[in-house]
Amino acid sequence: MFDRKIRMAHRETPSYAFNIMTTNAILNLTEATEMAHSNQDRTENKPSAYWQAVLDRDAGQDGKFVFAVSSTGVYCRPSCPARRPRRENVTFFGQPDQAEKAGYRACLRCRPKAIGGNGTTEMVKAMCRYIEQHLDEPLTLARLGSEFRQSPFHLQRTFKHVLGITPRAYADSCRMSQLKDNLRAGHSVTRSMYDAGFSSSSRLYERTSSQLGMTPDKYRRGAIAASIRYTFADSPLGRMLIAATDKGICAIQFANSDAELEQGLRHEFPFAIRRRDDAAMQHWKKDLLRQMRGQRLNTALPLDIQATAFQRRVWSHLQSIPFGVTRSYAAVAKAIGQPTATRAVARACATNPVAVAIPCHRVIRKGGDMGGYRWGLERKKALLDLEMQNA
């Protein structure tokens, strides 16, 4: 049931700089794909309309037909970035299978058969990979545009439509998580910033500091110095890990196995001294399980987490949402005085390091859709059901 893994625990290639944004982005990609599937307007398109869609690289037509090129023996989706063939060499097919029966093979570039993706989301994914691999170079829209054969304007609009952020904001977030990784790995601040594609001017140092919530130097030292105790528990949502410093709880996570939970903790605090200590954590574990079942605690659980100013505002507001009650992302944005920051609120929810203690599961989409959850939607649903039953 709870088969979604903690993504943090599976970041193995450092160059792929995934965390916050990517978790969010993947949710959005899934969503966009579903939308594309439900959009079944198979109207009476004529070959000339098909050809126009091919010339326009119209991703909106992906999944509706493919075009095959006799001179190459390859068939493509309409949005394929490859060079356009001559019209007389082109045949249209409704389905990839039909093109294959006619002897064509799938294009390796646009992957017209790719399951679960339409052209737009596949292309945006490809753009993300490209950005991740070129973080240390100036990534202008013009350059992305020529790489993906689109006008800068169209490219930016498509990217933003699928991911909710601009390519530049995506690149920034990748640099930031790369920087965090480098700092956690113990590299010097200068080298970490350089390797993450930041030039180390003082202005950038300041900006970085505000995004990290502290100076890079302090972030690095903090990552190295902490001493963390942890324990496991059986929760209504599967295996749970609770970890704490001397000052308070620093991580509450869910996963399918203890090994996975330990891996996640190691990834988040690679330089901390991590020690399993069931006895010392017993008290907090009991409190947390009681809290999940809706019992009031005499004192709030102490938390020791790092947050940017914005995350702090969102997270403390979340703690004021009563047990068994939900709010929309938009309502939270409004409540903290930034009505246009819905996406940023969703991001802050997706980066909550302490499940349940900061009840990010109580934030859902307007209209009742669940939205996302760092530990999997099934867990979010189960947690809300549990709250409804006990409220």
Ligand SMILES: [Zn+2]
């Ligand atoms: Zn192609």
